[in-house]
Amino acid sequence: MEALLKEVAAVVGAGNVLTGEDVKQRRVDWMSGTSCRAGAIVRPGSTDELADVMRLCHAAGQPVVTHGGLTGLVHGGEANPDELVVSLERMSAIESIDPVGGTMTVQAGSPLQAVQEAAEAHDLVFPLDLGARGSCTIGGNIATNAGGVRVIRYGMMRQQVLGLEAVLADGTIVSSMNRMLKNNAGYDLKQLFIGSEGTLGIVTRAVLRLQPRMASERTALVACPDFAGVTGLLRHMGRELGGSLGTFEVMWRNHYALLTEESGRNTPPLPVRWPYYVIIESLGNDDTVNAAQFGAALESALEAGLIEDAVLAQSDAQRQGIWNIREDIKGLIEQLAPLFTFDVSLPIPDMPGYAEELERAIGERWPHGRIVVFGHLGDGNLHVSVGVGDSGAETRRAVEQIVYGPLAALGGSVSAEHGIGLEKRDYLSISRTPEEVALMRTLKRALDPHGLLNRNKILVAEG
Template sequence: MSTAQAVQALVQALGTDLVASGRSIPERRHGDWSGVPASAPRALLRPRSTEQLSRMLRICNEFGQPVVAQGGLTGLAGGACCGPEEIALSLERMNAIEEVDAVSGTLTAQAGCTLQAVQEAAEAAGFLFALDLGARGSCTVGGNLSTNAGGNRVIRYGTMRDQVLGIEAVLADGSVVGGLHKMVKNNTGYDFRHLLAGAEGTLGIVTRVVLKLHPQPRSVCTAWCGLPDFEAVTTLLQRAKAELPAGVSAFEVMWPSYLDFMMERVKALRAPLPSRHGMNVLMESAGADEAHHPAAFEAFLARMLEEGVIEDAAVARSAADARSLWAVRDATAEFPILLPGMAAFDVSFAIADIGRAALECEALLRERWPGGIALVYGHLGDGNLHVIAHADGGRPETRMQIEELVYDLTRRYRGAVSAEHGIGLLKRKVLGHTRSPAELAAMRAIKQALDPQGILNPGKVI
C-alpha cells in the first residue's frame, strides 16, 4: 500500500485539521537542528488527544506507513529528520500542564509542553523542576524523555529519566500503555518509563508524563574558579561534594582552549578572572538555608585557595553576576556561526578517565590538523565531554576523519559515543563502539516485539 493511500485514510478518518499535507506543512517540520539533509514529510499529524493519536497510529500500522515523531526539533543527531515517504508527527497541540500536586510533589503534563513552561509552572507553585538546558524554550518534555536529556544539573538531580514517575504512551499498533503513577516505589514488572526513555520514538510515542518536583532552592551560589591542572579539578569536585552542606548543583569544566577562543571571538563576554589558568570551573551550589549557605560556600572556596586547590575565584554577588558567568559557558550557541562546518561531539567517559581522554583527544586533533581548532569543555560531574573541532574549512571529508578519530578514542577509553541528544541517524554507525553485539541484538528484539512493522522512526538508533 502506498503513502498516498495512508494519507487519504488518515484524512478521511480524522480530517485536514489533524492531518496536514502539501504546502500547509511548515518547512521547519522537515528535520531538526542537526543539519542532516531531510525531505518534506508527506503529511503532518497533529493530534489534540491521546485517543486521536491512537487512531492515527492504528491506521499507519495497518498501511505499514512510517511515522517520525518530532518534539521541539532541537536535537543534534538527526532523530527527527524525515525521509521521502515518511509522515511527521507533532504533539505541539498536546501542550497542557494538567496538574501540580503540591502534596505529592509532582507535575502532570502533556508531552508537547515545552521544558520552560514546565519550569515556570513548577516555580509558580513554589517548586523546582530540575532538568535544565539551553533549548528550554523550544524543546518539549516528550522529546526530553525520548532522548533522555541531561543538561546542567545532572550531577545533583540526574537525567530526564530520573525526573519521571509515570508515563502514558501509544505503541505502534495504537495500544495505550503505562500509567500516570505518582509513586517513587512501583516494582510491578517491566517499567515503560525506562524502556521509552532514550528510545527516540522508535518504540512508542510518549503522550503524558508525571514529573518529579523538588523544593525551590532559597539560595544559589555561583563561582568561577581558576585551577592549575585537571587533578586540582577532580579534587575540587570531590571536596565540594563532601564539604559543602548543600552539595553541588552544577560543575562545568572548561579547558583553556575553550575559554581563550570564546574571549577572543565573542565580544559581549566578560573575562571571569584577570589571569589565565590551566583549568576553569564554573561551580554552583543550591541550598535551602538562606542565612548560612552563602557564608559556607565562601568559606569552602577560601579553604581551597589556602590549600592551593584553586588559584583564583570570582564569586557572583548578584543574579546579574551569575548570568555573566554562565554566559561564558552558554556561548556555545555561537558555534554554528563562528565555525560553520564544525564537527561537534557529545561523548562521555568515566570521571577517572575524562582528564586523560580530553588531553589525548585535543593533542591528536592538533597533531593531525595543526592549523585547525580543537575546543574541549564539559559537565565533569557526570563524565560528559564536549569536543568541537574545525579544520580544512569544514570540508565533509575532513569532518568524517575527525569523527573517526574522536569515536575511536572514545571506544579505547570504553566511553559512550552519545552522552546527550541520542543516536538518531548521525551516530548509528558508531553505536557498536559502545554497545556489544549481544546488546544490539537485544535492542532489535525489543523493537521487533513492540513495532513489528517498523513504522516508528525507521532507520534511527538501530
C-alpha cells in the same frame, strides 16, 4: 500516501495535516537548519487521536518519525519523503500539579521552560535544566533521556519520571501513569520508552517528579591550575557542600578563551590565563547559611591550591554573564563553522589525556583545525566541538573516528546525553556489546515488528 492522509485528516482535522510548502518550511533540527522532507506532517491533539493515526499507519505500513521541540543534535528528527512526521506540538498542556505529592502531569509537547515555570508557581522545581529549555519538549527530554547541568544533584531525565503514557506502532495505548515513588508491581514499563528515541513508542503524557524549591542559589566561577586541581576541587566541594552542590561545569581554556577575549562575545570575569575554569553552584534553604558555607568552601580550596582565582556572582546579571560563556553555542557555531559537535562520556581521570590526544590528532590531520572542550564533568560528560574548515562527509567520518575511536579502550560512551539518532548509529558498537545490541533488536521487533517508528534511528532497519 494520499489515500492514507485523507483518513488521517478525518481523525485530526484537515488543518492539522500539513503538506507541500508547509512541510518544507519546517526544520528537522536546531543546528543544521535542514528543511523537512517528509511526505506530510500530522498534528494530533490527544492520545486517542494519535492512537487512531497510528492504527491507520500500521495498517498501511506507513513509517512515522516523531517531532518534539527539534533541539536534538543527532539527526533524530530527519524524515524521508516516504515517511510521515507526527508532531506533538498541539499536545502541550500541563494537566495537573500535586504540591503535596510533588508531581506534575503533563502532555509530551509541553516545553521544558513552561514546566519549570509551572512548578515554581507552586514553590517547587522541576530540576532538569539545559540551554534549550525554551524550545525542547518533555516528550523529547524523555525520549532522549536528557541530562543537563544539574545531573550531579538530581540525576538524568530518567530520575524525574514517575509514570508515562505511550502509543505503540499498532496504535495500542500503554498508560502507566504512576504517581508514586515506590511501585514494584512487575516490570517498570516506562523504562522501555525513556531514552528509546521514539523507536519503541511515542510518549504522549508523563507524570514528573518535582523537588522543593531552594531559597538560596550561589554561583562562582573559579580557575584551576591543572586537572588535578579540577578533580580535587570536585571532591572538596562535594565534601564541604554535601547535598547542596548543584552544579560543577568545567570549561577548558580553549572554550573560555574563544568565547571571551578571542571573539569578544562575552566579558571574561577571570583573566584568560589558566587551563581550566569551573562553574560551581550551591543550592540551599537558608541564604545566610548557604553563603557562609559556599564562601568557606571556596576559601579553603584556594588555601589548598586547588584554585588560583575565583569570582562570586553578586547578582542575577553576573550569574547569567558567567553562564553565557558556558552556553554560548551560537558563538561556537560562528567561530568554528563549519562545526562538528560531539557529546561523549568517559572516566573522569582519563579526560585530560583524551582531550590532549584529540587536539594532537586534529592538528596533525588539519593544521588549522581547532577543538573546544567543555562539559558537566561531575557526571563524566564532555562536549567536544571541532572545526577543520570543511564539513564534507569524508571529513566528518575522519573526525568522528578520531573522537570516538579512543572511547572503546577507555570504557566510554559515544553518547552521554544527546542520543544516537542517525549520526552515531554506526558507532553504537563502541559503547554496547553485541549481546546488548541483539537485545535491543529483540525489543524493537516485539514492540514495532514492521519497523515503522523512527526507522534506522539507533539501529539499522532489518530486512
